[in-house]
Amino acid sequence: MKTSVRVIVLTATALLCACASPPAEHFYTLDAVAHGSPPAPGNSALSIRLGPVNLPEMVDRPQLVLRSGPNEVRLMEARRWAESLRSAIPRVIGSNLKRQWQDVQVSSTLDGTTAPARYSVAIDILRFDSTLGEAVELEARWRIRRDGKSLQAGSMAWREPVQGAGYEDLAAAHDRALASLSRQLATSINAAERAP
Template identity: 35%
Template structure:
């Protein structure tokens, strides 16, 4: 058997093995994750009726895949690790759940998709970052505003929250993101007016 023929067969085998690996990877279903509401300290006062408006997220995060950072300017996209719903919708929903856990008993927190008509304060949130640094530390940077529905002055604040995951897994990263969102809910709950309209 000539040497060129041996090389040719080796090349065909290498291509076959590479194709088999790619096929195995593509047949593996992606893992799907969701943020979760976390416990927090309850604030006192009368029942409140806030509503969380649609949340703004950076375009680079507005995708099904979970985004990570491997440097100052380089982003990584985890093709087989995805969000269970659009990130903006998930943050809006979970923030409403977090606020419900922190506000006085009888409070009703809605979202712009579940308005009841009795909301006294609108919570507006714009995220500028919500992803990990290259060392895994979750960074949440946001501006939030409390806007009375009828009269009164709006209150605007900026915040930066960091959380370290317990390990390097994606599940731990998502839990740290949930914890950071819970801390944001603590700050928002503490800034809500204590005399909001009763239901």
């Protein structure tokens, strides 16, 4: 009898401890796409400063935010970005742009660089939606200045399918969507370089 009570107490204690421990946290990163485009023609010695990058308040947080319905989202407390999206997005776009030219200097308004850049690119991320196992949606607009003078503006909306059911697949889909934005920016800057 004493053994049975002891087993019950130990089992109950183990269950309480399991319930009390927080769920394991998982962290995800955004990365440049592995296979970039070949260097774009035109001036290879470019300098570009990215930023500011503005984000919707809804996604400007450490937790992954999942779209679960037309008017509903879920904050995934145990699934978080390893760095703020305000830092990650310009870092990834900068890495992608470096794949477009052989010799380009890319800085961000967040890295404290004070050297002047030929081009500055301000980016407004209007939509950064995530639907697990389905797709991510990126909507952005940008303003490009050359030598301090306003040059052009552009925008894009992109839906990238998620190639798997996991959270890492969701992050990879965001990588591909940001690569599409990077290509649009590279095209705009390259056209500006060719213009008189």
